[in-house]
Amino acid sequence: MPLRTLETWPHGAIKLDPQNTRFALWAPDAFYVSVELENGQSLPLLPQADGWFVINTRCPAGTRYRYNIDGELEVPDPASRAQAGDIDQHSVVVDPLAYEWRHSTWLGRPWNEAVIYELHVGALGGFLAVEEHLAHLVELGVTAIELMPIAQFPGERNWGYDGVLLYAPQASYGSPEQLKHLIDTAHGLGLAVMLDVVYNHFGPDGNYLHRYAKGFFREDRHTPWGAAIDFRRREVRDFFIDNALMWLLEYRFDGLRLDAVHAIEDPDFLQELAQRVRQQTDPSRHVWLVVENEHNQASLLEQGFDAQWNDDGHNALHVLLTGETDAYYADYAKNPTEQLARCLSQGFVFQGHLNRHGQARGEPSGHLPPSAFVLFLQNHDQIGNRAFGERLHQLAHPDALKAATALLLLSPMIPLMFMGDEFAAEQPFLFFTSHHGELARLVREGRRNEFAAFSAFADPHQRERIPDPNAPQTFEASRPTLTVNGASAMHEFYRQLLQIRHRHIVPHLPGTRARNAQVLGFGAVSASWCLGDGSQLRIDLNLSDTPVRHMPQVDASLLFEHPPGSGQRLDQGTLPPYCAIVSLTAAAPLLHLDGERQ
Structure with a gap:
């Protein structure tokens, strides 16, 4: 990998050779900038055109430094490659070529093979601790892990969406070399590694850009996190795009999920x-x-992006599994079965349809392949944004959940699971941070006020029961027990389904297109897809407690049934309650011009 230069990688401390480093800071609102080395040296940066300050100096990897702005304020490097502790500590010069990769020929895996396991690095104990779970995930049938955001945030506990130093792996999780070792180990086991990145805002604590680079933001547009980032500026665009390239090129991540x-x-x-x-x-x-x-912009999935998280599919399934219709689930309260059928046959539920606020949302998506949609029954948001972080197995009928899991893992959409799903982990996943002082109070109160729209928390006194995000025990309660010694029933269920997926579905996903999805009754649908080899995959699903009449599929091979015996009852014209029946019809043989079958 070639060394970066100012022309190709303008932001941050860039190694020029083993002994020399270029420091570059875009600070158009500063008059004077110096780099303050931990050994006491103060080196003025030279002002350049367009608000840049630059210096090339003798400085080896491992050197600790800060920037001084106008002699008034010392700040970390916004493009720091590592921190010597928290965000208020020194930034550290890093040699991106120092790590010796063991699996340098790894080229990743095709998207159709993706079975994604989302995890929180901190909750599992850091980069090195995550490595201990990789072999178990491979045995389960997972082909990719997705790390929740790891960019440096304030404190030691955070979901990661409060990151402020986007180039620095969170110091409490481990070093850049330990992160690379995790990725390298995963590649050696055949696992791809994705990273969740946040390019829509910076966290509220530790971001000093407003002081010396106001051009990062535009005050005429605001997001839920404050002034919008101004991507009209080349310097700002490069800051984020080069960050994406750093993760993909230097750390060899196999993909990014853009939040x-x-x-x-x-x-x-x-x-x-x-x-x-x-x-x-x-x-x-x-x-x-x-x-x-x-916004369900289907057009974006034809402009270089592989897929979108399909919240629509999750929300319709969640309403059917739990009966919950508060807040955003209200959009799925009236016709969840019809909406699930639309999701299975066309991708998005909302394709220009009006939501509960009377606003049109989404674009037509039926022309996209099923693999353009990542489906899930739960993820960090859908568990953690519950007041008490309950998991789905604590909310749904166990057989209904198993039927929905069969749909998740055997449909042609790309499946994603959250850490602990495979063991029906009892631990919640709560919202946690490690803010202090006034910000901690605001986060605690803001978190509790978010639930005012939920009937169970309309009373402010009830909202006081919601765990304080900043309390250490909130984080500790969210660390799942992943039992790998002896498979639980749920673990074996996941493993069986993923074996079927890899054997019968994954090889034929390229070229797959949806055929139709029929509503059979409340909570019951029959969906079919034409796989790339011409065979037809069908899933008959009933998430309700009531049997429905349905026609069996002729000349189909049964891939999976839950509960056992469901397929026999379907042969008799009845789709039982809480069931999933997955079948495959072979492709019709081709005819030669002389009428002979191949």
């Missing part, structure tokens, strides 16, 4: 990011780009 891109006001930034990633990564590599996007 809440609906809060990015400049859609051409996303297009440029995808374009530059595709241009600057080896074309022989499989690099995945996935978005979270409330």
Whole structure:
């Protein structure tokens, strides 16, 4: 990998050779900038055009430093590659080429093979501790892990969406070398590694850009986190796009999940990011780009991005499994079965349809392949944004949940599970931070006020029961027990389903298209897809407690049934309660011109 230069990587402390480093800071609102080394040296940066301050100096890897702005304020490097502790500690010069990769020929995995396991690095104990779970995940049938955001945030406990130093792996999780070792180990086991990145805002604590680089923000547009990031500026665009390239090129992540891109006001930034990633990564590599996007912009999935998290599918399934219709689930309260059928046959539920606020949301998506949608029954948001972080197995009928799990793991959409799903982990996943003082109070009160729209918490006194995000025990309660010694029943259920997926579905996913999805009754649908080899996959699903009449599929092979015997009852014309029946019909043989079958 070539060394970076000012022209190709302008932000941060860039190693020029083993003994020399270039420090570059974009500070258009500063008059004077110096780099303050931990050994006491103070080196003035030279002002350049367009608000840049730069110096090339003798400085080896491992040197600790800060920037001084106008002799008034010392700040970390916004492009710090590592921190010597928390955000108020020194930044550290890092040699990106120092790590010796053991699996340097790894090229990733095709997107159709993706079975994604989302995890929180801190809750599992850090980068080295995550490595201990990799072999278990491979045995289960997982092909990719997705790390919740790891960019440096304030304190030691955080979901990661409060990151302020986007180039620095969180110091409490481990060093850059330990992160690379995790990725390297995963590759050696055949696991791809994705990273969740946040490019729509900075966290509220430890971000000093407003003091010396106001151009990062535009005050005429605001997001839920404050002034929007101004992607119209080249320096700002490069800051974020180069960050994406750093994770993909230097750390060899196999893909990125871009958080809440609906809060990015400049859609051409996303297009440029995808374009530059595709241009600057080896074309022989499989690099995945996935978005979270409330706007359901199907067009974005034809502009360099592979897929979108399908919240619509989750929400319809959640209403059917739990009966909950508070807050955003109200959009799925009236016709959840019809909405699930639309999701299975067309991708998004909302494709220009009006939501509960009377606003049109989404774009037509039926022309996209099923693999353009990441489906899940729960994730960090859908568990952690509950007041007490309950998991789905604590809310749904156990057989209904198993039926929905069969749909998740055997449909042609890309499945995602959250850490602990495979063991029906009893531990919650709560919202946690480690803020202090007034910010801690605001976060605690804001968290509790978020639930005012839920009937169970309409009374302010009830909201006082919601755990304090800043309390250490809130974090400790969220650390799952992943039992790997002896498989639980749920673990074996997941393993069986994923074996079927890899054997019968994954090889034929390219070229798959949805055929139709029929509503059979409340909570009951029959969906079918034409796989890439011409065979037909069908899933008959009933999440209700009532049997429904349905026609069996002729000449189909049964891939899976839950509960046992469900397929026999379907042969008799009845789809039982709480069941999933998955069948496959072989492709019709081709005819030669002389009428002979191949």
